[in-house]
Amino acid sequence: MLSLRTIARSVPRTVSRSVAASSRSAVRPISTVPKNTFLQSSFKQATKPAYAAFSTSSAFRKSPAPGDVELVAKLEEELKHEQASGLEDLEPSVQNIQYVLQNNSWEVKDVPGEQEVILTKKFGNEEIRLTFTVADLQNLSEQEEFGDEALDELDGDRNGSRDAAAEEDMEPSFPARVNITIEKPGNGALLIQTVAQDGLFQVEEASFFSKPDLAHAQTAEKDWARQSLYSGPPFENLDEELQSFLERYLEERGINAELANMIPDYIQVKEQKEYVRWIESVKNFIAA
Numbered sequence: 001m002l003s004l005r006t007i008a009r010s011v012p013r014t015v016s017r018s019v020a021a022s023s024r025s026a027v028r029p030i031s032t033v034p035k036n037t038f039l040q041s042s043f044k045q046a047t048k049p050a051y052a053a054f055s056t057s058s059a060f061r062k063s064p065a066p067g068d069v070e071l072v073a074k075l076e077e078e079l080k081h082e083q084a085s086g087l088e089d090l091e092p093s094v095q096n097i098q099y100v101l102q103n104n105s106w107e108v109k110d111v112p113g114e115q116e117v118i119l120t121k122k123f124g125n126e127e128i129r130l131t132f133t134v135a136d137l138q139n140l141s142e143q144e145e146f147g148d149e150a151l152d153e154l155d156g157d158r159n160g161s162r163d164a165a166a167e168e169d170m171e172p173s174f175p176a177r178v179n180i181t182i183e184k185p186g187n188g189a190l191l192i193q194t195v196a197q198d199g200l201f202q203v204e205e206a207s208f209f210s211k212p213d214l215a216h217a218q219t220a221e222k223d224w225a226r227q228s229l230y231s232g233p234p235f236e237n238l239d240e241e242l243q244s245f246l247e248r249y250l251e252e253r254g255i256n257a258e259l260a261n262m263i264p265d266y267i268q269v270k271e272q273k274e275y276v277r278w279i280e281s282v283k284n285f286i287a288a
Contacts, residue, residue, distance in 0.1 A: 075283035093265035173264040189215040
């Protein structure tokens with residue numbers, strides 16, 4: 001299922017398309033003037049001044065098309081609506097994000113206009129980096145196991161005890177892919193691929209790379225080099241006790257239930273901001 005914000009955007013906020021279409025057609029009455037014969041039209045074309053076509057074309061280019069005006073008006077309406085109520089609807093998520101970031105040592109890299117978000121922190125001599133993306137929210141579809149009840153609770157009340165909420169995992173969320181890299185200078189890096197959902201980091205795979213840049217793999221060449229290396233077995237195939245120790249390893253570094261609840265919130269808030277930015281950019285382009 002799509003997020004609540006995505007569903008809300010699909011609901012018309014003005015008159016229906018049929019009414020709009022009828023009003024547009026009202027300003028274009030069918031002409032009752034008889035059409036010119038072939039000879040008449042040919043004679044008029046032959047006697048037109050040479051500059052007429054250029055003058056008409058130039059004037060047309062300077063005037064916005066009727067569809068442009070209506071599109072800009074609709075974009076303006078949508079922009080005002082989202083600015084007035086968009087982030088207000090997500091206020092519980094904003095509060096949760098602020099709480100987690102203020103009470104932990106995570107630094108955030110969030111570039112406006114980009115989909116990826118990066119969290120970094122130090123833990124002893126280790127450099128820890130988490131990456132996630134807005135695309136995970138945009139790619140949700142109705143085929144995914146994400147029911148209406150879960151959607152109804154996405155913007156639910158978070159005012160209760162945060163510790164209790166983290167322990168009970170009472171707030172369903174959409175799955176968000178989170179890549180975790182833990183690097184030690186001169187000793188390589190671990191890449192742990194997880195999915196954050198419902199207050200849990202579900203580990204899918206843990207890989208070790210002697211060259212830390214392969215763990216980040218931000219180029220196609222490095223990604224290809226990484227894929228050619230043995231990455232280890234699926235996490236679920238490991239001994240259960242070993243799985244537990246690795247999960248505790250992450251929790252001791254602040255990669256815990258509280259953070260797992262915050263990341264889907266962050267994605268929703270960022271997606272809303274990017275949507276507002278997109279509306280404004282398209283509106284300004286059409287109106288220019």
